[in-house]
Amino acid sequence: MSQRNYFRDDPDPENDRLERRAFADGVVHALDQVRQQSKSSVTGLIGPWGSGKSTTLSMILESLRDHQNGGWTVVDLNPWMYSDAESLQLGFFVALREALPSGRKWSRKRERIGNFFTAVAPFGKVNGLAGVDASSAIDSMGSRIAGDVTANGVKAKAEKVLEELEEPMIFIMDDLDRLTPDELLMVFKLVRLVGRLPNVYYLLAYDEKTLLDLIQQTNVAAGDRVRARDYMEKIVQVRFDVPPMRPKQASMLLDEAINELTDRYEISVSQEDISRFSAAYRDHISSFLTTPRSVNRYMAQIDALYDALNDEVNFIDFCLVTFLRTFEPEVYKHIAGSWRGELLGEDTWVRLGKTSDNPERRIRWLEKLQEAHVAPGDVASMFDLLASLFPPLNMIKNNYGGGISYLHSEVERRRGVGHRDYFDRYFSFGVPGDDVADRTISNWVSRLNGGEFTDVTADVRHALIQDTARVARKLERRVIGFPQASVHLLPILADARANVEHEFLSISGSPLISIERLALAAAKQVPDELIDSAVSEMDSFEFGAFLASEILNDLRSDAEVADTSRFASAVILVLRNRVANFLNKDLSEVSQHEFRHVFHWRRAAGHDVADPIIRDSLSDGSWDPLEFAAKNVSVAFSSSGESLSDLQLDVLDEVAGLAYFYERLVDQIDAAEIGVPNHLPVSDENRKRVALSHLKRRRAADSQPNSER
Structure with a gap:
């Protein structure tokens, strides 16, 4: 957190970036003018909440207490500190009495102020109030009841005492806008009807809008905004508006x-x-x-x-x-x-x-x-x-x-x-639990680049599997310029590739495509001398050769990549070795996953290199033509899952020629269905049904002169 305390809401008179000191001095000067023209007056320091009103008031207080400005006895009274209107009334008079000069000379005079206080204060609140002699208050109350002195008479004596003050008093009242409507009216009653004594002045600080809202809720205004404002104008004779922040x-x-x-x-x-x-x-x-x-x-x-x-x-x-x-x-x-x-x-x-x-x-x-x-x-x-x-x-x-x-x-x-x-x-307000912090991603790349791949591999793999698209996108941006990290990342991607699939209409992005994009970005960073080892390491994983093939295909399509020969040689080698493992093997014993290496090999090495070798396996009987055709039935992916699609007739034609398959499979083609249902479930038997059906239709089309296929 910052060193600056933005949560502080206390007055801060030491901070005058808003130039309030000059305004505060102007207010004090104006108060001096007011006391020369009036024995008592009510002024208002007005500003909306948060305008710096309390800070400005603190500056005014500092200046008022400076005797070089003529001398004031400052009574700082916050009405909001009292629990109810009666306590506020008593607190007001206690503050007034305590502000009088001390010493024997003023002892009797202070008593007269106390008598005025007991004349207007609720009797039940007198006892126990700090600063008030309860026994004297009761005696005074008794005298009043006996008819000794009227309230006005007591007030007149109090006024005479206050006229003798060498320094006028000024009551500073802040936070009036935090009072309840009843408490606010009590303050105004004290100021207007009781508290307007000679040499007693008032500076009330408040937000005008809030005060008007409060007054509207009382019987004084009865909901009328104009009457509320008129009432305030009767109370406050001079207003000092805090300058708005420019x-x-x-x-x-x-x-x-x-x-x-x-x-x-x-x-x-x-x-x-x-x-x-x-x-x-x-x-x-x-x-x-x-x-x-x-x-x-x-x-x-x-x-x-x-x-x-x-x-x-x-x-x-x-x-x-x-x-x-x-x-x-x-x-x-x-x-x-x-x-x-x-x-x-x-x-x-x-x-x-x-x-x-x-x-x-x-x-x-x-x-x-x-x-x-x-x-x-x-x-x-x-x-x-x-x-x-x-x-x-x-x-x-x-x-x-x-x-x-x-x-x-x-x-x-x-x-x-x-x-x-x-x-x-x-x-x-933080990195969610299902997300990976960018600093963590950067740390992984840095450690991989420094050769710490043993400790990082498991973390990267787990993150890629759990949140493939997002983590892959972030790694893709960060591997640029980190060749060693890219070398170590490619095998991790090959491993993770086995656990992700393509998702159609994915909001977060297809995991498979995200892996391939990241792999391409990483491959571009791998130095030529490390390509062979990187591709070989990828091939140690089930889908590694497929991913390497996709990278090669993308590199060849990238106009910014000038030379792909080194990468191509490495990829072709691992694919050729993969296919060599089952060239002389019964295709019925070869999984569809293994056979996919044939597609990638043909694309990587070129048909002119791969097809003659494949043709030999068909010609020498190592591979059954129907099994070969069945394995070349494509699979469609959709949101509902996998299903069989079309026979890749162009592959059959390029490898051995369609006539070869018509001849070798004549009996099966003759007996085949002319049409099979679309989107059959993926199985070896259904693959053969689809293959024979497509061959039958194509053979019939080929037998028609100038027919459209």
């Missing part, structure tokens, strides 16, 4: 606080991020940060919660999300709830929408924000703020029809809230 001052406070946090946490903020925050501040946030307290409240939220996420999220995104949580809680709630899918691009319209739909979508979002209780004047700027965080809204704002993948990659690069890999961190 926009430049608010910006200064915020800049100082953010700079202090970025220095403390060693955060590097890009120019792009600075521009995003500046726009959000200018268009939306500034209207909420209008008091010192609002700035401190905002920064306190950032300071308290960012530490657990340092280096795990984007600092500016975190500041913007924290603003929403602090000042627009309904919007914040919806982002983490019902709006999540659309904001992250997981809803169908984001993937399939058209540019022409953007104006309508913008209107719909503005309506959503209104329903989330965003002020009407802030709705448009709130939409722009959200658009700076979430790519789908950025597309709507700028009327893009495509390119969301690029926008998502930019958000991913900065670890923004608008990317699925980082979204939950902003709402969990």
Whole structure:
């Protein structure tokens, strides 16, 4: 947490960044003028909650107690400290009496003030109140009942005593806006009807809006705002309005606080991020940060919660999300709830929408924000703020029809809230249990690059299997520039590849594709002299040769890769060895998994290299032609599972020619079904049914002159 205490709400007169000292001195000077013109007066220090009113009041108190300013006896009375209206009344007079000069000369005079006090105080509250002699109070009460002195007479004697004061008293009353309506009326009664004594002045500090709300709840105003204001004007003769925080001052406070946090946490903020925050501040946030307290409240939220996420999220995104949580809680709630899918691009319209739909979508979002209780004047700027965080809204704002993948990659690069890999961190105030911290990913890469792969391998493998797409994406960004880490990572990926499958329409991304993308990125980092050992190590795992083949295929398609020959030689070698293991073996004893190496070998080495060898296995009888055809029936993958699809007739034709299969399988083809049901379950028997059916249809088509196949 920061060294600065943003949670502090006490007065801070030593801090005068808002130039309140000059204002406070001006108030004291004005009070001196007031006492020269009036024996008693009520003034008000007025400012909204959080405006620095209490700090300004502390500065005024310091100046009032400075005898160079003419001398005041300051009575600091906080009405909020009393439990009820009667206690407040008694406390008021006790404070007044205790403020009188001490010594024998003033002993009798203090008694007269006490008599006035007992004349107006509730008798039941006198006994036990600190500073009041209960027996004297009772004696005085008895005298009053006996008709010795009237209340007005006692008050007149008290006034005469107070006129003899060398220094006037000033009652400082803060927190009036925290009182109940009844307590507030008691304060005003004391000030207006009882407390207006010579050489007694008042400075009341309050938030005017709150006080008017309280007065409206009493019989004085009976719900009428105008009457409430008229009543206040009768009470307070001179008002001192705390200067509002100027926009430049608010910006200064915020800049100082953010700079202090970025220095403390060693955060590097890009120019792009600075521009995003500046726009959000200018268009939306500034209207909420209008008091010192609002700035401190905002920064306190950032300071308290960012530490657990340092280096795990984007600092500016975190500041913007924290603003929403602090000042627009309904919007914040919806982002983490019902709006999540659309904001992250997981809803169908984001993937399939058209540019022409953007104006309508913008209107719909503005309506959503209104329903989330965003002020009407802030709705448009709130939409722009959200658009700076979430790519789908950025597309709507700028009327893009495509390119969301690029926008998502930019958000991913900065670890923004608008990317699925980082979204939950902003709402969990830490890295969730099903996520892997970016610093952990970086540590893995660093240790792998340093040769500590033995200790790290199990952790990386486990993470890849548990959260394949997200972990793979993060590793993909971090392996660049780490050749040794890439060498050690490839076998881990080959091992993990056996435990992942392709998922159609996956929100988080296909695990299989994620593994292949990461493997490609890692392969590009492997030095030429380590390629053979890296590929050989991959081949020690069940799916290692397949993954190496996919990498080679992607490298050949990458225009930025100039030479793939070294990698190709290594991959072709392991695939050739895999196929060699069953070239002379009965294909019925070869699993479909093993046979897939034939496909990868043909693609990697080229048909001109592989096909003659395969043809020899068919010609010499090692491989049964029907088994070979059956193993070349493709499998379709869908959300409901695997099913058989089509016979790869082009493979049969390229390897041995279709005529070869027509001849060798004539009897089985003749007896085969002309058509088989679509999407048969995967089994050896069904593979043969599909193969023979397709061969029968193709043979019939081939027998027709100039027929379309």
